Amino acid sequence: MGNNNVIDMEKSKDKFNWKKYTRSSIAVVIFIVIAIFVFSNLFIVKENEYKVIRQFGEVVRIIKEPGLNYKIPFIQSAESLPKYQMTYDVEEAEINTKDKKRILIDNYAVWRIEDPKKMISNARNVVNAEAKMSEFIFSTVRSELGKLNYDEIINDEKSSRGSINDKVTKIVNELLQKNNYGIVVTDVRMKRTDLPEENEKSVFTRMISERESKAQEYLSMGDAGKNRIIAETDRQVKEMLAKAEAEANRIRGEGEEAAAKTYNEAYSKDANFYSLFRTLESYKKTIDEETVLIIPFDSPYAKILMGEEN
Template sequence: METLLGLKPYFYYKYIKKGIRGLRFLRIAILLFVGLSSVVNVKEGEYKVVRQFGDVIKIHEDPGLKFKIPLVQEVSSLSKKKRVYDVDQKEITTLDKKRMIIDNYAIWSISNPESMISNARTTANAEARMGEFIFSIVRTELGKMNFSDIISEESSRGELNEKITSRVNEFLSRDNYGIVVDDVRIKRSDLPEANENAVFNQMITDRNKEAQKYLSEGEAEKIRDISEVDREVKEMLSTARANAEKIRAEGEQQAAQIYNDSFSQDQEFYQLYRTLESYKRTIDGETTIILPKDSPYAQLLLGYFE
């Protein structure tokens, strides 16, 4: 007896069994594929965006295993980590009409993936829009400053960076781009090659003028200080001399008073004292004098030797 395929029953059943076994393996493979394709592994530090026919229907933020419909839904990843974006170098004009090349960078991250996808579509578009905001704000802020202040005031650079960062976030929040900027910094501020030497020469000239001004003011201040000190010294010396003369006069007056008080009590002693003082002023060791007998000197000497 033969089957419809012209095979004997033994061979017919053998091929049927192989076909059934193959179908079972195919079914298992399909189930495995469907099962694995429906699992979404959300890792730490990333968002998983689920799209269906191009539309975002779900965003997974928490780590763990999630599920999707195989073949119908597709999944992409967005990083939660901070990113560094180098803003293209641009030329700005300072308050004193100097041209400068400014190079910035920004540290940013995705804060709302749904808004970012809806309004920017891609991270590249978000960075491009952020770069436009940064340049616009940097141009405005540095346009309020002189060239010398920009390159010399390092202490205020941090405050300027904070102001730029805050303004950029205001613009991004206003347009609901779903990203946040943590920091905007000016990496480098250079002059265009065409006017670099001219600007630096002008800066040197300005600094020399300023230095000469300070030197002149310092010299004038020095002269004023010396004059003031001389005047004070003269006043102090004059006051000291006046006080000394006053003290000397008071001393002589007191001495004369003491002499008068003493001599008024003993007229003979006073006469003797005056004679001795006159002798001391008149006669030295080599003087020869002739005295009459009634001279006070002679009387004193004769009285002494007697």
């Protein structure tokens, strides 16, 4: 009975195969390590990026299409470059205009990488590419704005900035292409044009003076126009009054002529009546309540007054 409690270790070892278990575990570990190793060297290229594959520091491949890719472990490395358009603020700088005025120019540029291999070969990285692009933009803007007067740049009515922006963009792209930098500038724009601080006050004073002068010019033109209109109106009124007066005199003359003709015709029919009428008319003008007349008693005038004249 006591012998039944004794375990035979040799028989148990045969039942549990330690070697087989160890080999399986090692295989699993190796598989996991290989999987990690493989997946660590897989990478995804996104829609908005380039992948640059380097081997011992040299560019051996540039992947432009999105998708899953693989690099050789320990030998190759992958880095990303932006494929989308980027905005770069060009550092503010002073330039001289054609009429020797100094102004501050603040530009920005929209740009993108067109050929990553050329960009890496000649600019090495994005920072250097932007620096070189900034140099070209500044030199071109300085050259082009140096051909314009100050007023042509800041005055909205006379400004040529729109065409200058397009011209600067074209020239900068030509310079970048000539030097094989592999980047393209989509647009260059002026954000701001200001005066240096020391010149602002004097220029503002001059601008105010010019505006006041222009306002006075407009007022003078208005006064001249008003005086011209008044003079023309007075002339027309005088002409109208002169014509009206001439017409009235003509009508009056014709009336007096007709009246005289009528009187003559009437008076010629009775000479005594005409004589009496003229005498009475003279009385109306020469005799009133205070009039004293001294006339001969036998004069026709006295006989009429006495009612003796037939």
